[in-house]
Amino acid sequence: MASDKVIRNMELKKARILEAATALFAEKGYDSTTMGDIAKKAEVGFGTVATHFGSKEELFYTCVIQPWKPLVDELLAFDKNPQSYRQEIEEMTKRHVKLVNEQKIYMHLIVQANAQYEKFPDIFKQLNEETEVLNQSLIQLITNGQKENQLLDGNPSTIAISYVSFLFGLRLIYIDNLPEEMLQQFATVAMRLFGVK
Known part of the structure; x- marks a missing residue:
């Protein structure tokens, strides 16, 4: 032993x-x-x-998949039925933008796996499954907020997908980590996607 x-x-x-x-x-x-x-x-x-x-294939798989679920779990740490949707979404978007900004190197692996989905079908499938969990949770948040008349009407699925695309796209556009002031500005833009009243 x-x-x-x-x-x-x-x-x-x-x-x-x-x-x-x-x-x-x-x-x-x-x-x-x-x-x-x-x-x-x-x-x-x-x-x-x-x-x-x-093998290299197994190592790449581990590099992509091992951090993915913990990252998604952190992104899922929001209340889908809060008292104040404005406050919850404001806090969530700030947290999400900061979290994704910290994933500079890792996001390049996500892009490679998605861009070469035929080469990495198992990775692509797992990434999509976890992303769908995030999308469904966001859809529930948006649907609940619209029912409570705290969010503007709109297609919850489209809003959720737009938000996730915004988050991950943000990290890929900038080479360097963004300063705190810019993170706050992007969080404000992200918050507007939800149609907070």
């Missing part, structure tokens, strides 16, 4: 490999990144990468 120290060391190496792979896949793209590149950047042997992840 492996000691705690050995297990911790293995977990640290695995984390370094994932960090290195994510950075290289984002910078060079999937096709131009090799397992050797990843091993070198992570400062581990080629065999260590293969032992932990098997």
